[in-house]
Amino acid sequence: MSFRKYILIILTLAIVSRANAQQQSNLLTLQQCLDTAIKNNLTVQQDAVTAERARIGLVQAKDNMIPTVAGYIDRDYTTGRTVNPVTNTYINQSVTYDNYNLQGSVTIFNGLAYQNAVKQTSLAYQSGKMAFQAAKDIVTTNVITSYLQVLDAEAQLDQTKSQVAVAKETADRGEILEKQGDNTTASTIYDLRGQLQANNVSYVIAQNNVSSAMLNLFQVMNVPYNKDAQLQPLNADDLKGDKDVTPEQVYETALQQLAEVKAATLMRQSAEKEVKYYKGLLVPQLAVSYGIATNYSNSDPVSYSDQFKNNYGTYVQLGLNIPIFTNRLKRNQVALAKLDLLNSQYVEENTKIVLKQSVEQAYYNMISAYNKYQALEAESQAYSESFRISKLRFEAGVLNSVDYITSKNNMDGANLALISARYDYFIYSKVLDYYQGKLSF
Numbered sequence: 001m002s003f004r005k006y007i008l009i010i011l012t013l014a015i016v017s018r019a020n021a022q023q024q025s026n027l028l029t030l031q032q033c034l035d036t037a038i039k040n041n042l043t044v045q046q047d048a049v050t051a052e053r054a055r056i057g058l059v060q061a062k063d064n065m066i067p068t069v070a071g072y073i074d075r076d077y078t079t080g081r082t083v084n085p086v087t088n089t090y091i092n093q094s095v096t097y098d099n100y101n102l103q104g105s106v107t108i109f110n111g112l113a114y115q116n117a118v119k120q121t122s123l124a125y126q127s128g129k130m131a132f133q134a135a136k137d138i139v140t141t142n143v144i145t146s147y148l149q150v151l152d153a154e155a156q157l158d159q160t161k162s163q164v165a166v167a168k169e170t171a172d173r174g175e176i177l178e179k180q181g182d183n184t185t186a187s188t189i190y191d192l193r194g195q196l197q198a199n200n201v202s203y204v205i206a207q208n209n210v211s212s213a214m215l216n217l218f219q220v221m222n223v224p225y226n227k228d229a230q231l232q233p234l235n236a237d238d239l240k241g242d243k244d245v246t247p248e249q250v251y252e253t254a255l256q257q258l259a260e261v262k263a264a265t266l267m268r269q270s271a272e273k274e275v276k277y278y279k280g281l282l283v284p285q286l287a288v289s290y291g292i293a294t295n296y297s298n299s300d301p302v303s304y305s306d307q308f309k310n311n312y313g314t315y316v317q318l319g320l321n322i323p324i325f326t327n328r329l330k331r332n333q334v335a336l337a338k339l340d341l342l343n344s345q346y347v348e349e350n351t352k353i354v355l356k357q358s359v360e361q362a363y364y365n366m367i368s369a370y371n372k373y374q375a376l377e378a379e380s381q382a383y384s385e386s387f388r389i390s391k392l393r394f395e396a397g398v399l400n401s402v403d404y405i406t407s408k409n410n411m412d413g414a415n416l417a418l419i420s421a422r423y424d425y426f427i428y429s430k431v432l433d434y435y436q437g438k439l440s441f
Helices: 003-026 030-040 042-063 113-180 188-221 247-257 259-280 304-310 329-395 401-435
Strands: 068-078 081-083 090-092 095-109 285-297 313-321
Touching: 030 113, 030 188, 042 113, 113 188, 113 259, 113 401, 188 401, 247 329, 247 401, 259 329, 285 304, 329 401
Parallel strands: none
Antiparallel strands: 068 095, 081 090, 095 285, 285 313
């Protein structure tokens, strides 16, 4: 092998390898689309922040039950006539006085306010996590729906491409017959040319639909549109629906499984604990304070270290705080907490109502799409057989071009409608899967 041929082979392999790598980088799987969309969705990110804030609130509520400890150091400096802090007599000199204090306190009883605060923030944190999951579920549903819509558009594009090929083959044959003077009527060739152009227009429209569906998918993922992107086809086993389930079964399952419902219920439970927390602040609070202290003054001839040891003392104090009048602050806090509870009850109830309506709508959409798919399947088979016969008769010269084109259009329309109904059925089935908490591929 010559050196020139060797170099040519290497360059060819490099070009092919680069083309394959580029094609591979443009191929998107459903899982990649899901991961990208969830990562880039701002609502998901916001709910993640909300959940984290709720977690910090729970940590703080627990820490509020821990005894507090604080240290204080202060120095007083006076000149002229002042009181000797050691002898409590008047002197006329510069005096420094250092005070060291380490003290703490712990609440023994406050109407279970702290305990209810822990429960309230714990439920709020759980609700935040469920809201975060619900946001991811919604994005997942949108991605799967958009992904299927692209596959639907591509399937219709393939069908339209096949229609163009059949129309071109027929038109080419018509051109030959026209030259031979064998067409049945003078308008046959123009009918065939018109049909070919009509199929070409349909093909262009189908291409635009693919681009539009792909653009929508990229917008759901919140990434720049890549016109060269391709989607990995799904296995036929993945494109299944569950037409045997009832809307009542889906709704009951959704009440137990759907993160959105769990989030609303947990938030209502959190609001109930919040009311108890503020009510606890209305009762007398019992607390224990404790500490150690010492001091030093330059007015005492005793050394610093000896004063530090000799002046050392400890104390324990039991205090009862009785809220008699606080400008109605605490009672207004209770009233506001009750309103928050009422609002959360409305939110929970509305979530269930909307869910029931959405489940019913998605279910009947799925059943309608399935029934339409079944009817269109039979129609497609019938029109396909009709077109097969019409084509034979047209080629034999016993069928005019108008009847032939009508037969072809009937078959083409039925096939395209069948593809659309099939994907509608899959999409609505996935919506119902979402409501049942089993959305996956």
